[in-house]
Each structure stands twice: as C-alpha cells, then as structure tokens.
Amino acid sequence: MIRSASAHWTGGGKDGTGSISSESGVLKEAPYGFNARFGDGRGTNPEELIGAAHAGCFTMALAFRLAKEGLTAESLDTTAKVAMEKEGEGFRIARVALTLRAKVPGTDEATFKALAEEAKAGCPVSKLLKAEITLETHFEG
Structure with missing residues (x-):
C-alpha cells in the first residue's frame, strides 16, 4: 500500500508561500x-501534520491492541x-509527546498502560520516525 501527498512552493524561505495536498x-x-x-x-506546517499523523496512528493501533485482548474503548483521545x-544552522524534530486520555471498561490501569506502550512502539508512524528515508530528484535547470 502506498499513500501520497505533495507540496508546492514558490519564493524564498521567509517570504515564499506553499501549499500541501x-x-x-x-x-x-x-x-x-x-x-x-x-x-x-x-x-499548517509539517510538524502539525506529523503530530496529527502520530496521534491518529497511535490511537488506532491502541484500539486494535485492545481488541486483541477482547477490550473495546469507550473513548481514546490522544x-x-x-x-x-534549533540544531546548528537548521532545526530538528527533537521529540513527540503523546498524551492519552482513555476510558476502557474491563481492564486495570497497569494492563492498560502496558498495552498503550505496545501500541506506541508498534505504531507505523512511531517506526517511521526511525526509518530510512530515500530521495529521488528530477532537476529542471
């Protein structure tokens, strides 16, 4: 499965404008x-979109992990x-802090926390933040 998104930019770094689709x-x-x-x-901005992707991915991963244990969340809000x-001349994404509020009947807090940690580690976006990134360029000079 491959999903795609695109960005367009015109102008300089500070005075330019772009769009994301x-x-x-x-x-x-x-x-x-x-x-x-x-x-x-x-x-919007890339960090906001990464945050949305991570929150959504983790929350869905947790719902699947709970279901595997026969549990159904009444609510999961992440x-x-x-x-x-700042890093040298540029910037870096230093960390993502996930905050989860959950109502899950039929389990205890320790079990729930363990399942949430498993979901965090197994979520594809969590894995992406450690993944190899490739680049293919096509220059029109």
Missing part, C-alpha cells in the same frame, strides 16, 4: 509558510505535541 483530498492546497511554521500565521529545536 493529499491523495485523498482531505488536504487540498492547504497553505503553509514561514509564519505558519515559526509564528502564528495562517496555515494529543501529540511535536517539539522542534
């Missing part, structure tokens, strides 16, 4: 730029806070 159409030319990423400007820090 997804294959599903959920994102269709969603604006992003310097002020949306590093300030309070309108639009927030992902993505921290970006």
Whole structure:
C-alpha cells in the first residue's frame, strides 16, 4: 500500500508561500509558510501534520491492541505535541509527546498502560520516525 501527498512552493524561505495536498483530498492546497511554521500565521506546517499523523496512528493501533485482548474503548483521545529545536544552522524534530486520555471498561490501569506502550512502539508512524528515508530528484535547470 502506498499513500501520497505533495507540496508546492514558490519564493524564498521567509517570504515564499506553499501549499500541501493529499491523495485523498482531505488536504487540498492547504497553505503553509514561514509564519505558519515559526509564528502564528495562517496555515499548517509539517510538524502539525506529523503530530496529527502520530496521534491518529497511535490511537488506532491502541484500539486494535485492545481488541486483541477482547477490550473495546469507550473513548481514546490522544494529543501529540511535536517539539522542534534549533540544531546548528537548521532545526530538528527533537521529540513527540503523546498524551492519552482513555476510558476502557474491563481492564486495570497497569494492563492498560502496558498495552498503550505496545501500541506506541508498534505504531507505523512511531517506526517511521526511525526509518530510512530515500530521495529521488528530477532537476529542471
């Protein structure tokens, strides 16, 4: 299975503008730029999208892990806070802090925490943050 998304950019780093789109159409030319990423400007940014992807992936992985134990969540609410820090001349994503509020009848806290840790480790987005990344370029000079 392959899913795709795309980005378009024009202009410089601080004064340029861009848009992000997804294959599903959920994102269709969603604006992003310097002020949306590093300030309070309108639009989205890569870190916000990584946070949304991680929160969604982890929460679904946990629902599947609970089901494997015969448990069904009444509610699972996850927030992902993505921290970006200065590193040399650029930046790096330093960490993602997941916060989960859950109501799961039929289990105890220790069992639930263990299942949540398994879901965190097994979630494909958690694994992505450690994955090999490849790049293919096509230059039109």
